[in-house]
Amino acid sequence: MPVSTNSKLSQAQPTPLHSVSVAGVVMREDGRVLTIQRADNGTWEPPGGVLELTEAPEDGVRREVFEETGLKVQVKRLTGVYKNTTRGIVALVFLCAVEGGHERLSDESTAVEWLTRDEIADRMGEVFAIRVLDALEESAVQVRSHNGRKVTPTAV
Incomplete structure (x- = not known):
């Protein structure tokens, strides 16, 4: 007996929804790296946030860094793509350089600091530290997944 189209649709899995974020x-x-301490949860991260629907990734990075730190940046290159498999967030991370502006706090940041590599490893959670450390390497774009807390090992 043939299966009707309606029953195929009712058995179909829902379309996954993803959010895209950017970080600079x-x-x-x-060699020090610009970081913020987030106002909502107190964690240290590179400045960034959700990409707006009509916004190019590079424009989103410039906007987010400026909103959170007061600094204007030049986007140099994409350094990594990271997926939070628990929350469905894909993060695009870019290496940037300061073009102007003045450091300041925002309603999203309680501190703005320039950290060394060692300080990054000490203050940031694994999934954010790896993004920053990947960006500081002169290697190809990194693609990694994580569950929100730990990076998922990649298959070789």
């Missing part, structure tokens, strides 16, 4: 790893000439 802004590095100074001395």
Whole structure:
């Protein structure tokens, strides 16, 4: 007996929904990296946020860094693509350089600091530290998944 189209649709899995975020790893000439302490949860992260629907990724990075830190940046290159498999968030991370502006706090940040590599590893959770450290390498774009807390090992 043939299966009707309606029963095929009712058995179909829902279309997964994803959110796209962007982050800017802004590095100074001395190698320190711009970070914010988030107002909502107190974690240290590179500045970033949700990409708006009509916004190009590079424009989103510039907007987010400026909103959260007061600094204008030049986007250099994409350094990584990271997926939170628990929340369905895909993050695009870009290496950036300061073009102007003045550091300031925002309603999204309680602190703005320039951290060394060692400080990044000490202060940031694994999934954000790996994004920053990947961006500081001169390697190809990294693609990684995580569950919100731990990076998922990649298959070789």
